[in-house]
Amino acid sequence: MGQTISKKIISWYKKHQRSLPWRSYTSSSDRDYKVLLSEFMLQQTKVSTVVPYFNKFYKKFRTIKALSKSRITSVLKLWEGLGYYRRARNLHQTAKLVLQKHNGKLPDSFSDLKNLPGIGDYTASAILSIAKDQSFIGIDGNVKRVISRVFNLKHNKKLLLSIEKKLNSMKVKKGSSELMQGIMELGALLCLPTRPGCTKCPIKSHCISFKKNTFKDRAKKKSYQIKYFNAFFITKNNKILFSFNKKFNFLQGLVNLPLVEVATNKHNATINKVFKKGLISSSSAPLVKYKMSNFVMHIKVISLSNVIFNKTKYFWLGQKDIKKFTISTLAKKLLQVSSNHEK
Numbered sequence: 001m002g003q004t005i006s007k008k009i010i011s012w013y014k015k016h017q018r019s020l021p022w023r024s025y026t027s028s029s030d031r032d033y034k035v036l037l038s039e040f041m042l043q044q045t046k047v048s049t050v051v052p053y054f055n056k057f058y059k060k061f062r063t064i065k066a067l068s069k070s071r072i073t074s075v076l077k078l079w080e081g082l083g084y085y086r087r088a089r090n091l092h093q094t095a096k097l098v099l100q101k102h103n104g105k106l107p108d109s110f111s112d113l114k115n116l117p118g119i120g121d122y123t124a125s126a127i128l129s130i131a132k133d134q135s136f137i138g139i140d141g142n143v144k145r146v147i148s149r150v151f152n153l154k155h156n157k158k159l160l161l162s163i164e165k166k167l168n169s170m171k172v173k174k175g176s177s178e179l180m181q182g183i184m185e186l187g188a189l190l191c192l193p194t195r196p197g198c199t200k201c202p203i204k205s206h207c208i209s210f211k212k213n214t215f216k217d218r219a220k221k222k223s224y225q226i227k228y229f230n231a232f233f234i235t236k237n238n239k240i241l242f243s244f245n246k247k248f249n250f251l252q253g254l255v256n257l258p259l260v261e262v263a264t265n266k267h268n269a270t271i272n273k274v275f276k277k278g279l280i281s282s283s284s285a286p287l288v289k290y291k292m293s294n295f296v297m298h299i300k301v302i303s304l305s306n307v308i309f310n311k312t313k314y315f316w317l318g319q320k321d322i323k324k325f326t327i328s329t330l331a332k333k334l335l336q337v338s339s340n341h342e343k
């Protein structure tokens with residue numbers, strides 16, 4: 001049955017696939033590069049968000065070699081707004097290593113790919129399948145949902161193992177790339193978390209969940225932990241005080257307003273711990289809520305004046321200087337809220 005399902009998925013994919021910029025290529029090396037770039041960008045990010053970033057990035061860096069020779073600051077600038085900046089740094093490092101160790105050619109073995117920064121089991125499988133047409137299938141959220149529904153798999157600790165077994169029975173000698181992309185596309189277009197479009201599905205006659213009408217994994221609302229922060233908005237002579245906030249991994253050392261985590265939602269005054277001296281210049285401080293992948297930040301934006309600070313940690317930037325740096329999306333939001341609040 002696995003093989004019949006695969007054939008149906010491949011032929012459906014050939015007719016119904018979305019036209020995406022990484023799906024057309026001029027050569028095998030162009031295909032390798034586009035798949036590598038798209039897989040990095042698509043980690044934790046929606047296709048619709050990635051497309052304009054992919055186009056902009058590809059326009060500037062057309063090959064792995066061009067990317068490897070670039071400065072990290074230019075790469076981060078192009079990535080600005082896409083978030084999870086570690087991906088950009090890893091991609092840049094990966095391009096350098098591919099040039100140094102693999103003569104500029106993206107490796108075609110699972111272990112070699114996994115030795116590159118930012119490439120785990122899923123990305124290595126996806127690259128081998130999509131770019132190299134090897135018989136691998138990476139298991140992402142879409143693949144997991146489609147396969148567990150088709151075979152009505154139990155959602156227990158062994159789910160991943162059961163999915164791998166079923167995928168093994170579906171592997172094909174020809175068309176591995178289309179099969180993997182087809183399963184993902186089915187998950188993205190028809191086999192949605194809620195209200196799947198089963199009537200249009202090419203494999204509904206094989207789908208046990210459809211026949212039994214049992215959709216156990218309907219969208220569960222993810223619960224997020226809340227973390228509390230104070231951000232400081234400090235201006236002087238048309239300049240704003242910034243920091244690299246290296247302490248917070250999720251900011252990846254990007255330029256941001258000075259930020260400190262606080263223990264409770266009372267956002268206790270922490271000025272003395274952050275600055276040597278400073279006066280609160282506004283009695284009210286707006287609250288900004290910002291969602292990260294695993295938690296939600298509740299940030300009080302406190303306006304300060306007469307600040308004395310450690311010059312190795314903080315620095316002033318004027319409007320022109322700001323454009324030269326990669327400003328985190330969070331910083332942009334904080335700046336917007338602070339400016340509106342000051343008006």
Ligand code: SF4
Nearest residue numbers: 191198201204207210
């Ligand atoms: S029949 Fe429905 S549940 Fe089954 S794979 Fe297709 S869309 Fe998903």
